[in-house]
Amino acid sequence: MSVMVVRKKVTRKWEKLPGRNTFCCDGRVMMARQKGIFYLTLFLILGTCTLFFAFECRYLAVQLSPAIPVFAAMLFLFSMATLLRTSFSDPGVIPRALPDEAAFIEMEIEATNGAVPQGQRPPPRIKNFQINNQIVKLKYCYTCKIFRPPRASHCSICDNCVERFDHHCPWVGNCVGKRNYRYFYLFILSLSLLTIYVFAFNIVYVALKSLKIGFLETLKETPGTVLEVLICFFTLWSVVGLTGFHTFLVALNQTTNEDIKGSWTGKNRVQNPYSHGNIVKNCCEVLCGPLPPSVLDRRGILPLEESGSRPPSTQDTSSSLLPQSPAPTEHLSPNEMPEDTSTPEEMPPPEPPEPPQEVTEAEK
Amino acid sequence: MPPQVHNLQELRRSASLATKVFIQRDYSDGTICQFQTKFPPELDSRIERQLFEETVKTLNGFYAEAEKIGGSSYLEGCLACATAYFIFLCMETHYEKVLKKISRYIQEQNEKIFAPRGLLLTDPVERGMRVIEISIYEDRCSSGSSSSGSSSGSGSSGGGGGAGAR
Numbered sequence: 001m002s003v004m005v006v007r008k009k010v011t012r013k014w015e016k017l018p019g020r021n022t023f024c025c026d027g028r029v030m031m032a033r034q035k036g037i038f039y040l041t042l043f044l045i046l047g048t049c050t051l052f053f054a055f056e057c058r059y060l061a062v063q064l065s066p067a068i069p070v071f072a073a074m075l076f077l078f079s080m081a082t083l084l085r086t087s088f089s090d091p092g093v094i095p096r097a098l099p100d101e102a103a104f105i106e107m108e109i110e111a112t113n114g115a116v117p118q119g120q121r122p123p124p125r126i127k128n129f130q131i132n133n134q135i136v137k138l139k140y141c142y143t144c145k146i147f148r149p150p151r152a153s154h155c156s157i158c159d160n161c162v163e164r165f166d167h168h169c170p171w172v173g174n175c176v177g178k179r180n181y182r183y184f185y186l187f188i189l190s191l192s193l194l195t196i197y198v199f200a201f202n203i204v205y206v207a208l209k210s211l212k213i214g215f216l217e218t219l220k221e222t223p224g225t226v227l228e229v230l231i232c233f234f235t236l237w238s239v240v241g242l243t244g245f246h247t248f249l250v251a252l253n254q255t256t257n258e259d260i261k262g263s264w265t266g267k268n269r270v271q272n273p274y275s276h277g278n279i280v281k282n283c284c285e286v287l288c289g290p291l292p293p294s295v296l297d298r299r300g301i302l303p304l305e306e307s308g309s310r311p312p313s314t315q316d317t318s319s320s321l322l323p324q325s326p327a328p329t330e331h332l333s334p335n336e337m338p339e340d341t342s343t344p345e346e347m348p349p350p351e352p353p354e355p356p357q358e359v360t361e362a363e364k
Numbered sequence: 365m366p367p368q369v370h371n372l373q374e375l376r377r378s379a380s381l382a383t384k385v386f387i388q389r390d391y392s393d394g395t396i397c398q399f400q401t402k403f404p405p406e407l408d409s410r411i412e413r414q415l416f417e418e419t420v421k422t423l424n425g426f427y428a429e430a431e432k433i434g435g436s437s438y439l440e441g442c443l444a445c446a447t448a449y450f451i452f453l454c455m456e457t458h459y460e461k462v463l464k465k466i467s468r469y470i471q472e473q474n475e476k477i478f479a480p481r482g483l484l485l486t487d488p489v490e491r492g493m494r495v496i497e498i499s500i501y502e503d504r505c506s507s508g509s510s511s512s513g514s515s516s517g518s519g520s521s522g523g524g525g526g527a528g529a530r
Contacts, residue, residue: 077448078448081448081449081450082448082449085449094492094494095491095492095494097494098491100384100386100497101384101386101491101494101495101497104384104385104386105386138391146494147388149389149391149395150391150394150395151395163395164395182441182445183449186445273394274394274395284433284438285433287441287445288437288438288440288441288442288445289431289433289437289441290430290431290432290433290437290440290441290457290458290459291441291457291459292430292431292459292493293457293459293460293463295489295492295493296492297490
């Protein structure tokens with residue numbers, strides 16, 4: 001007679017998180033819902049580098065130096081590591097307010113503004129704070145029911161408030177925010193270097209081999225070279241430009257979101273209160289500063305009474321733990337809507353039209 | 365005289381939650397994690413202002429330590445970058461170490477100061493670092509009538525605040 005061991009399925013917190021993220025590896029990996037362009041990024045990098053290692057490197061290692069493929073491998077591994085870190089980590093999502101907290105804040109707001117008669121749009125919920133002798137406004141997020149910290153913004157694609165929100169990058173399939181900005185920066189920096197490296201050595205390879213067997217013969221022997229050069233050429237213009245732009249932002253301690261909105265530029269605007277005034281200090285803080293851990297606690301275990309009531313579902317945002325009514329409340333805040341739309345993409349290729357919300361399960 | 369609540373376990377068993385107070389973040393110093401030291405009126409009859417302020421100031425000090433930008437944080441950042449951040453698979457960041465310290469401090473404060481007064485501090489990390497949630501408990505044994513949620517001026521406050529009488 002065999003003994004049946006019943007394994008109780010543990011429900012982890014990531015299964016009940018609101019917002020439009022997908023989670024993998026039992027909550028260890030967190031990404032945006034649309035991952036198609038991320039797969040394209042992976043394919044381009046892996047494909048180009050595979051061709052490079054398979055063809056050009058073999059020739060160049062013998063003819064010039066074996067250090068060439070070694071450096072290429074190091075650059076490749078570093079950019080892949082930073083890409084995966086950027087894509088899979090929590091960008092700094094601020095969890096939504098629990099019902100008690102939301103009610104407390106509502107009471108405070110009503111006490112300040114006075115009760116709003118039924119049917120009327122409530123006044124915009126803004127709190128003023130002073131930072132380093134400059135007034136900074138805190139906005140109330142109707143979806144997350146919190147007053148957003150300064151520099152935080154609500155990403156409409158992922159439906160989360162993200163701290164120090166930079167932008168939503170479809171190429172890495174995730175938002176770029178406080179916790180993964182340095183990985184993102186290092187990714188585009190190392191990718192620029194890798195692209196330049198592969199491009200340069202492809203030219204060297206073609207030049208060297210053409211001297212021996214002629215230009216057309218070289219291209220016939222390794223047709224992959226043409227493809228690599230084309231990909232590197234187009235990538236160069238976009239990624240190197242992007243790296244330059246982000247270097248500028250890092251030096252001034254600004255985010256893409258602030259730059260696009262023009263928060264700190266212009267005659268009548270305040271100066272950036274977060275900048276230390278010193279380029280080195282700004283770079284050090286953004287790239288080497290302390291890294292706060294994720295507050296989402298994705299792999300925490302939910303108590304049984306909460307987990308038993310609903311079937312686990314990561315795509316199910318409407319029946320989240322919080323009693324929210326997503327659509328109606330958004331209409332009450334037209335002042336919030338224009339700024340909440342995701343920032344336009346920085347890469348020259350235009351962003352593909354956003355697919356309908358019902359993304360197929362196959363993507364997961 | 366109503367029975368006093370002495371420890372956390374007793375508090376959770378015998379008391380019922382009356383209300384919660386949320387201490388908000390203080391952004392006057394920038395985006396670093398600091399909490400307002402303003403004394404909420406709901407705690408007026410429960411705990412001394414000075415004790416409360418001391419707790420919040422100590423927490424603020426811990427968070428400032430975690431987010432301090434200096435030599436050691438740069439070293440950690442550069443070392444991590446040099447190892448392509450694989451080092452975080454085996455090493456805890458400075459921030460995480462301080463968060464553990466904070467959690468132990470909050471546990472200690474709950475046991476020594478807050479639970480005897482019928483209060484419970486929740487670690488801000490569990491609330492997304494947005495607020496310090498303070499749960500105010502009514503002692504079920506003492507006052508069955510005051511379950512409407514008003515904590516100040518109720519009869520049971522004498523039981524919780526016996527040790528810290530004004």
